[in-house]
Amino acid sequence: MSLFVTELRRLAKRRVTRLLLVLLVLGLAGVATAFSFSSHKLSKEVVAAAQVEADHQYRQAVKDWERTVADCDAAKARGEATEERFGPNCGRDWQPQPEMFDPKWNLPYQFDFRAEFPTFIAVFAGAVALFAFIVGASFVGAEWSTGGMMNLLLWRPKRLAVLGTKMAALLTTVLGVTVVLGAFWTLAFWLIGRYRGTTVKVTAGVWRSIGLDGLRAVGIVLAIGAIAFALASLGRHTAMALGAAVAVFAISEIGIRIAVGVLSIPFGDRYVLSTYAQAWFMKQVKLFDYDACQFAKGQCEPAELLVTWQDSALVFGLGAAVVLVAAFWAMRKRDIA
Numbered sequence: 001m002s003l004f005v006t007e008l009r010r011l012a013k014r015r016v017t018r019l020l021l022v023l024l025v026l027g028l029a030g031v032a033t034a035f036s037f038s039s040h041k042l043s044k045e046v047v048a049a050a051q052v053e054a055d056h057q058y059r060q061a062v063k064d065w066e067r068t069v070a071d072c073d074a075a076k077a078r079g080e081a082t083e084e085r086f087g088p089n090c091g092r093d094w095q096p097q098p099e100m101f102d103p104k105w106n107l108p109y110q111f112d113f114r115a116e117f118p119t120f121i122a123v124f125a126g127a128v129a130l131f132a133f134i135v136g137a138s139f140v141g142a143e144w145s146t147g148g149m150m151n152l153l154l155w156r157p158k159r160l161a162v163l164g165t166k167m168a169a170l171l172t173t174v175l176g177v178t179v180v181l182g183a184f185w186t187l188a189f190w191l192i193g194r195y196r197g198t199t200v201k202v203t204a205g206v207w208r209s210i211g212l213d214g215l216r217a218v219g220i221v222l223a224i225g226a227i228a229f230a231l232a233s234l235g236r237h238t239a240m241a242l243g244a245a246v247a248v249f250a251i252s253e254i255g256i257r258i259a260v261g262v263l264s265i266p267f268g269d270r271y272v273l274s275t276y277a278q279a280w281f282m283k284q285v286k287l288f289d290y291d292a293c294q295f296a297k298g299q300c301e302p303a304e305l306l307v308t309w310q311d312s313a314l315v316f317g318l319g320a321a322v323v324l325v326a327a328f329w330a331m332r333k334r335d336i337a
Contacts, residue, residue, distance in 0.1 A: 003162070007169035016138050021177065024131045028124065028181065032188040039111035039196040050106040061096040113193030114202050117186075118213050122281040124185050125217035132174045132225030133245065139170055140229050141238030163331045167229050174225045178218050186210070216280055216309065223320045230327035248273070264291060267305045273315075280312035
């Protein structure tokens with residue numbers, strides 16, 4: 001039996017892998033189920049009821065306006081000052097108009113698959129990325145901390161091949177989980193849109209765009225899994241990856257934000273990892289420098305900086321490459337015992 005197949009089976013049989021997979025499936029299913037109840041199909045009856053409600057609100061507003069004008073005229077006849085209370089001309093210039101009461105405001109929420117599903121791809125990617133991180137870190141971290149890696153290297157003394165095969169088994173498993181669950185996730189929200197929302201204007205081009213979003217989700221999940229694996233291998237413990245993740249989050253999302261705010265650095269968010277994660281899924285993010293404006297001199301268009309998904313690919317790609325190279329270099333040089 002090949003080492004790759006052996007590692008696949010070992011990863012699949014680990015209790016933490018199975019537990020996290022069950023929790024992931026239950027979590028995603030819970031989100032989809034709960035969301036399905038929040039969406040409502042806008043039938044002709046529902047739209048008609050919304051129009052009736054808007055017409056009623058308009059008529060009631062007109063009655064209230066007429067009563068206010070009459071009260072103002074009566075107050076004027078008594079010699080009272082009315083402008084402060086009722087406004088100039090007794091508010092006659094503020095007569096409600098039908099267009100002020102859009103029936104859409106009375107409609108319940110309806111899920112639009114075309115417009116909203118890309119956001120749920122990002123939600124799915126976040127959940128699966130967390131699964132990939134914990135499984136990837138614990139897979140190799142447990143091997144180091146329990147002595148399993150040393151025993152394996154006695155059987156297969158080629159260090160880089162062993163570590164590379166382990167990572168290949170991890171990424172293959174994560175890829176399979178992402179693709180399978182991603183297909184069910186897409187189907188679930190398509191059905192929500194079909195029966196409790198809307199799927200209008202979902203063309204072949206929309207499906208291509210969704211497919212590209214899905215590929216970006218797969219890419220970020222695999223990258224996070226590989227980074228977690230490499231960090232745990234570097235530190236020879238699962239806690240190394242978890243600690244590094246907490247440190248990066250604290251530095252990026254707290255430390256850097258505070259620093260750029262204190263130093264008034266233009267476009268400070270370009271130094272924050274969450275900006276690149278957002279740009280990865282939204283294709284691009286615009287940053288604005290309002291400090292460059294002097295509003296006392298009139299209207300000002302703030303300076304803009306565009307962060308694209310290509311920038312995100314460069315940042316995350318370089319980060320993953322550095323950690324992976326360090327992990328394999330350490331594996332090649334350091335003492336195993």
